[in-house]
Amino acid sequence: MQTEKNVNIPERWASVLLGSALATYGLKSRSRGGFALSALGGVLAWRGATGHCMIYQALGISTNGEQRQGEQVSVPYGKGIRVEKAVTINASPESLYAFWRNFENLPRFMCNLEAVECHDSLRSHWVAAGPAGMSVDWEAEIINDIPNELIGWRSIDGSKVDNAGSVHFNALPDGRGTEVKVVLRYDPPAGLLGAAVSKLFGEDPAMQVQEDLRRLKMLVETGEIATTEGQPSGRKIA
Amino acid sequence: MKAVCWWGKTEVRVVDVPEPEILNPHDAIVRVTLTAICGSDLHLYDGYVPTMMRGDILGHEFMGEVVEVGEEVTNLRAGDRVIVPFPIACGRCWFCENRQWSLCDNTNPNAWMIESLMGYSGAGLFGYSHMYGGYAGGQAQYVRVPFADVSPLKIPDGLPDEKVLFLTDILPTGWMAAENCEIEAGDTVAVWGCGPVGLFAIRSAWMQGAGRVIAIDRFRERLRLAQSDGRTEIVDYSEVNVFDTLKEMTGGRGPDRCIDAVGMEAHGHFPDAVLDRVKQAMKLTFDRAHVLRQALHCCRKGGTVSIPGVYAGFVDKVPLGTAFGKGLTLKMGQTHVQNYTRMLLEKIMSGEIDPSFIITHRVSLDDAPEMYRTFRDKQDDCVKVVMRPAA
Known part of the structure; x- marks a missing residue:
């Protein structure tokens, strides 16, 4: 995520005009508050001129729908939160593809997923843990499937949670394993359901995906996930 | 069981804690027969390593007798005498396969903590803060050893603990x-x-x-x-x-x-x-x-x-x-202990080196609080402290 354009054209013009006006007004007023206003104006104008908004970047949002066309994602680009993470795993693309292709394996390393049940080779039912003991569920279908290379899926129309994802398996040279890259996108709904979905992806969605991928790596490479939960300490006196 | 616990800056306590249990299929439980205080434990003692928590069990130089193994551990069984290297290595990742055991990818459950500090995380370590995995250490009567099928080395009968304990680290x-x-x-x-x-x-x-x-x-x-x-x-x-x-x-x-x-x-x-x-x-x-x-x-x-x-x-x-x-x-870098244990054990058995010459203090686990202080202050000509956990 460098300085990609994540602001659309009309919004960029608005940003430049409003920013310049604020900057001019602020400077003219010659007060402390005026300088603060002009600084804000400057930032807005810069945002408009470059088309890159740091707040949008922090939030993972883009209003610029023109980019990324042609990139192989199973998700139409638009609003919502997008996360992309990669991990290198000491295993073949074949074995990793086979492991992931059975979606019922996903809850073994995605810590907020409770269960996935496959209806047939394309359709599946997902259940995720939400706050206060509630759970949220949706139906998903596989929309892209190239054996040993990539799998793409999305929630089917009418789901309570719009989300989509894809995983790419890239063999690395000279016995260096496989790069596993995951792209996830979801539209957080409002209200309680939104809170549940937010929990699913964690407070920091990128971190959540990274840690899920770390667990996948541990599971595939070693057959277990490293833990210290349940070990003794002086905090639990015998 | 008795365990030496970190209790804050310059304070360790011997505390009665629950015994460890098998948590993962490659775990083993070892009854500790001899353990040592390492110079690097003094960094913890002096409070310079972040992510220590009151009650953490210390110790990464320890050996003992296997008392229980997880279902995936086939090379060890109850009764085996082992030394346990201080870096925990999975044996299966790219780094382990390239004999860089202390850089193992898979044994630090808190890797994200070190990543935020150094970019990437190495192996989890016994008893050495939560950013290094938060594993309970071996200054205790019993210890859980993850991936026990990879690193522990069996010690033949007849070799005293004091001669082989230091194969674990120093x-x-x-x-x-x-x-x-x-x-x-x-x-x-x-x-x-x-x-x-x-x-x-x-x-x-x-x-x-x-x-x-x-x-x-x-x-x-x-x-x-x-x-x-x-x-x-x-x-x-x-x-x-x-x-x-x-x-x-x-x-x-x-x-x-x-x-x-x-x-x-x-x-x-x-x-x-x-x-x-x-x-x-x-x-x-x-x-x-x-x-x-x-x-x-x-x-x-x-x-x-x-x-x-x-x-x-x-x-x-x-x-x-x-x-x-x-x-x-x-x-x-951290030592790839696993590369040297077998070779150095042979040198010990052949008499080429007897590492026990550095031991200056032989005490029980109960003496840990005093010994940490003595070692830190280099009082009493202290060079190396070994502790016997058996009552």
């Missing part, structure tokens, strides 16, 4: 320190610090073909131990100028290989935990990186500086221009 660490020097026949090796790692680095340098070994310290007992092999020369840095002395001793050329077996008090910036310690830690950095700077300065042109001493944070005023100007090679 003997391989001294050996790797010398190995990292890439000693060539006739080389002069200078070793800063005659604590346990320095003493083993000295012995290892001789075994690896050094022509001369010069030990630098100021504590009499340590210099005496360094000299006890009858051929190591010593420099007391409290009495002479180290650079001038080394230069003179080496005909104006400088030692070919230099080993910093001192390190510094580990410290680091951890986002939410240690801001209040940063100033103190930074001050320490200025003081304690002295050895590294001096080694870089003293080393001959084209020589090697090997760093087994622990560094964990940022070091200021390192004379990189000196290192560059003289074309030095620097090698460092």
Whole structure:
């Protein structure tokens, strides 16, 4: 995520005009508050001129729908939160593809997923843990499937949670394993359901995906996930 | 069971805690027969390693008898006597396959903590803070050993614990320190610090073909131990100028290989935990990186500086221009203990080395609080403390 354009054209013009006006007004007023206003104006104008908004970047949002066309994602680009993470795993693309292709394996390393049940080779039912003991569920279908290379899926129309994802398996040279890259996108709904979905992806969605991928790596490479939960300490006196 | 627990800065307590259980299929439970306090435990004791929590069980140098194994552990069974290397290695990742065990990808459940500090995480360690995995350590009557099928080495009957315990850390660490020097026949090796790692680095340098070994310290007992092999020369840095002395001793050329077996008090910036310690830690950095700077300065042109001493944070005023100007090679890192245990066990069995010569204090687990203090303050000629957990 460098300085990609994540602001659309009309919004960029608005940003430049409003920013310049604020900057001019602020400077003219010659007060402390005026300088603060002009600084804000400057930032807005810069945002408009470059088309890159740091707040949008922090939030993972883009209003610029023109980019990324042609990139192989199973998700139409638009609003919502997008996360992309990669991990290198000491295993073949074949074995990793086979492991992931059975979606019922996903809850073994995605810590907020409770269960996935496959209806047939394309359709599946997902259940995720939400706050206060509630759970949220949706139906998903596989929309892209190239054996040993990539799998793409999305929630089917009418789901309570719009989300989509894809995983790419890239063999690395000279016995260096496989790069596993995951792209996830979801539209957080409002209200309680939104809170549940937010929990699913964690407070920091990128971190959540990274840690899920770390667990996948541990599971595939070693057959277990490293833990210290349940070990003794002086905090639990015998 | 009894366990030595970290209780805050300069406070350890012997606490009655629950016994460990098998948590994963590659685990084993070991009944500890002998354990030691390591110099690096003093960094924890002094409060310079972030992410310690009150009640954490300490200790990463320990050995004992296997009492239980997980379903996937087929090479060990109850009753086996083992030494357990301090870095926990999965044996299956790319790093383990390339024999870089202490850089294992899969054994630190809290890898994200170190990643935020250093970019990437190495292996989980026993009893060495939550950013290194938060594993309960071996200064206890029992300990859980993850991936017990990979690292523990079986010890034949008849060898006393005291002769093999140091295969867990400091003997391989001294050996790797010398190995990292890439000693060539006739080389002069200078070793800063005659604590346990320095003493083993000295012995290892001789075994690896050094022509001369010069030990630098100021504590009499340590210099005496360094000299006890009858051929190591010593420099007391409290009495002479180290650079001038080394230069003179080496005909104006400088030692070919230099080993910093001192390190510094580990410290680091951890986002939410240690801001209040940063100033103190930074001050320490200025003081304690002295050895590294001096080694870089003293080393001959084209020589090697090997760093087994622990560094964990940022070091200021390192004379990189000196290192560059003289074309030095620097090698460092946590020891890949697993590469050396078998070979060093054979040297112990053949009598080539008896690592127990460094032990100065033999105590029970209950004496831990007092012994941490004694060791830290280097009182009572303390060089190495071993503890027997059995009641």
